[in-house]
Amino acid sequence: MCGIVGYVGEENASAHLLAGLSKLEYRGYDSAGIVTYFENSFQLFKTIGKLENLIKETDDGKLAGGSIGIGHTRWATHGKPSRENAHPHLGHRFALVHNGIIENEAEIKKKYLKGIDFKSKTDSEKVVWLLEKFVSEGEDVVSAIKHIMAELEGSYALGIMDLLNPDTLYAVKNKSPLLIGKGEGFNMLGSDMGAMLEKTNKFFEIADKEFAVITKDKIKIFTSYGKEIKKEPFEAHLDPEDIQKGAYPHYMLKEIEEQPSVIRRIIKEYSMPDGTLKINEKICNDIKKADKIYIIACGTSYHAALVGRVYFEKIAGKAADAFIASEFKTNMPRLSKKPIFIFISQSGETADMRAAFVNIKEMGYKSIALTNTPGSTLYREADHALLLYAGAEIAVASTKAYTAQLALLSIMAASVKNLIAINLKRELSLAANVIEGLCLEKEKYKLLAQEYLLEKDHCFYIGRGLDYYSSLEASLKLKEISYIHTEGFPAGELKHGPIALIEKGTPVIAIITQENINLNTRSNIKEVKSRGAKVLSVSLKGISSHKDSIVIDDVHEFLSPLVSIVPAHFLTYYAALQKGCDIDKPRNLAKSVTVE
Numbered sequence: 001m002c003g004i005v006g007y008v009g010e011e012n013a014s015a016h017l018l019a020g021l022s023k024l025e026y027r028g029y030d031s032a033g034i035v036t037y038f039e040n041s042f043q044l045f046k047t048i049g050k051l052e053n054l055i056k057e058t059d060d061g062k063l064a065g066g067s068i069g070i071g072h073t074r075w076a077t078h079g080k081p082s083r084e085n086a087h088p089h090l091g092h093r094f095a096l097v098h099n100g101i102i103e104n105e106a107e108i109k110k111k112y113l114k115g116i117d118f119k120s121k122t123d124s125e126k127v128v129w130l131l132e133k134f135v136s137e138g139e140d141v142v143s144a145i146k147h148i149m150a151e152l153e154g155s156y157a158l159g160i161m162d163l164l165n166p167d168t169l170y171a172v173k174n175k176s177p178l179l180i181g182k183g184e185g186f187n188m189l190g191s192d193m194g195a196m197l198e199k200t201n202k203f204f205e206i207a208d209k210e211f212a213v214i215t216k217d218k219i220k221i222f223t224s225y226g227k228e229i230k231k232e233p234f235e236a237h238l239d240p241e242d243i244q245k246g247a248y249p250h251y252m253l254k255e256i257e258e259q260p261s262v263i264r265r266i267i268k269e270y271s272m273p274d275g276t277l278k279i280n281e282k283i284c285n286d287i288k289k290a291d292k293i294y295i296i297a298c299g300t301s302y303h304a305a306l307v308g309r310v311y312f313e314k315i316a317g318k319a320a321d322a323f324i325a326s327e328f329k330t331n332m333p334r335l336s337k338k339p340i341f342i343f344i345s346q347s348g349e350t351a352d353m354r355a356a357f358v359n360i361k362e363m364g365y366k367s368i369a370l371t372n373t374p375g376s377t378l379y380r381e382a383d384h385a386l387l388l389y390a391g392a393e394i395a396v397a398s399t400k401a402y403t404a405q406l407a408l409l410s411i412m413a414a415s416v417k418n419l420i421a422i423n424l425k426r427e428l429s430l431a432a433n434v435i436e437g438l439c440l441e442k443e444k445y446k447l448l449a450q451e452y453l454l455e456k457d458h459c460f461y462i463g464r465g466l467d468y469y470s471s472l473e474a475s476l477k478l479k480e481i482s483y484i485h486t487e488g489f490p491a492g493e494l495k496h497g498p499i500a501l502i503e504k505g506t507p508v509i510a511i512i513t514q515e516n517i518n519l520n521t522r523s524n525i526k527e528v529k530s531r532g533a534k535v536l537s538v539s540l541k542g543i544s545s546h547k548d549s550i551v552i553d554d555v556h557e558f559l560s561p562l563v564s565i566v567p568a569h570f571l572t573y574y575a576a577l578q579k580g581c582d583i584d585k586p587r588n589l590a591k592s593v594t595v596e
């Protein structure tokens with residue numbers, strides 16, 4: 001979703017802004033812009049479409065002079081993608097970029113901004129004019145910032161520049177991610193540390209309802225009442241190399257193939273000196289003390305939560321349930337007496353997840369974060385945080401972070417039970433090897449995608465138990481990247497309705513990895529075949545049939561979701577490639593969904 005970057009220092013600001021924005025591209029956007037200060041005026045450039053348009057328009061940044069600036073990638077919410085609606089927005093004296101949604105935009109407009117001829121349809125432009133208004137009424141900039149914070153409702157990360165203080169950037173935050181990057185002779189701000197990582201790995205966090213005044217040598221952070229807060233910077237250990245595609249044509253392909261190394265990294269990070277895999281004792285004890293585990297997440301992370309629920313119930317013997325974050329907030333179930341909450345979020349910034357998180361935090365319950373992003377809001381605010389160690393995931397469709405979530409959930413469940421009956425280290429290593437083997441069969445998936453998915457408008461994934469959860473995740477992948485309408489169904493549920501959709505040639509992909517459901521799912525395959533479906537079955541070797549198109553080497557039955565998703569990743573990738581889709585940046589989607 002929208003991205004922010006800001007720079008104040010001695011070097012050419014536009015080069016750093018464009019470089020920072022390029023690192024935010026993966027989040028999804030439909031227009032981009034930068035503003036710098038040069039020779040007493042703002043130099044504003046905005047374009048719709050890809051960042052390369054902005055790079056061209058600024059002649060690679062050369063046309064935007066100066067050593068201070070702010071930049072933005074916009075993912076349209078209020079107002080269509082257009083040059084006018086792109087950020088930065090200018091008033092008379094201020095320039096502003098905004099991520100988030102101003103919920104009381106209409107009230108603000110009515111109360112304070114009558115008669116203003118807005119250039120855009122955005123809620124963000126109202127903020128710059130509100131600032132102008134308070135300053136024109138005699139407030140200094142800091143007072144006006146405090147004043148707008150008191151007035152604005154909703155989520156906002158703001159980067160602000162002032163023509164009359166052209167050596168200063170202002171950063172303001174509530175509910176949308178924003179960090180300050182600390183450099184030597186320069187400072188930065190950004191909605192994502194990736195935007196600043198090439199320049200610095202030291203960051204200050206700004207909490208909700210705080211703002212910062214940033215010059216090239218100084219960073220001052222304040223509460224919304226104007227009280228200065230002393231903070232220590234934290235260091236991030238993300239490797240900028242991770243953010244490169246290397247020889248791969250797409251990040252998605254690179255990330256699919258990184259899955260074995262991600263599992264091995266998790267094994268390394270969670271290995272104890274005695275050779276077992278365990279999570280921190282304190283976290284384990286907190287889970288043991290709880291009478292029920294509530295796992296909350298969105299999208300792909302929710303599918304990992306569904307598998308996690310089974311791990312906690314079957315491996316650890318603990319009551320557990322999984323919830324979609326936005327639904328949990330809207331319709332919170334009656335909670336058990338001693339609940340504990342696990343929030344799974346690759347980015348650690350997803351607004352729906354955070355809204356549920358804030359609710360349970362206010363209720364005083366303990367929370368554990370599973371995230372891939374050290375320093376993210378969830379990582380910082382949860383009582384405990386466990387890292388996924390998947391490395392930067394740039395493609396919008398999550399692949400390796402999902403596998404990491406499953407691997408870590410299995411370690412958590414086994415740790416809670418002090419389980420040595422499963423040699424989890426050996427089993428996870430085996431799963432990594434099996435995935436490595438699957439990655440060598442790319443030609444086969446390419447042909448299968450062509451045979452089963454090319455020129456198809458609909459597709460169904462089916463499975464039972466853990467395979468049903470894999471079907472949900474596989475179908476999400478296929479629909480989001482290839483735009484083929486795909487649904488995941490419990491195989492046993494087909495005959496209760498969805499089977500009406502099966503026609504001659506409808507692709508049905510069946511996942512069969514559990515011995516206890518093998519025969520049941522196979523009879524469901526017969527049901528759809530007899531109605532004309534073109535069935536592609538994926539199974540584990542031990543229970544395979546000669547008719548299965550993809551047979552995966554055996555892994556422990558609990559770990560089958562880690563391996564059975566990989567053929568689905570490849571089928572999705574090749575289906576999208578054959579259809580000419582924008583694989584890493586699918587339409588309408590954003591990597592980090594920071595609005596509710």
Ligand code: F6R
Binds near residue numbers: 300
């Ligand atoms: C799909 C996908 C999304 C995310 C979801 C939650 O491929 O990536 O469904 O899983 O938006 O994101 P996080 O895990 O960052 O909270």
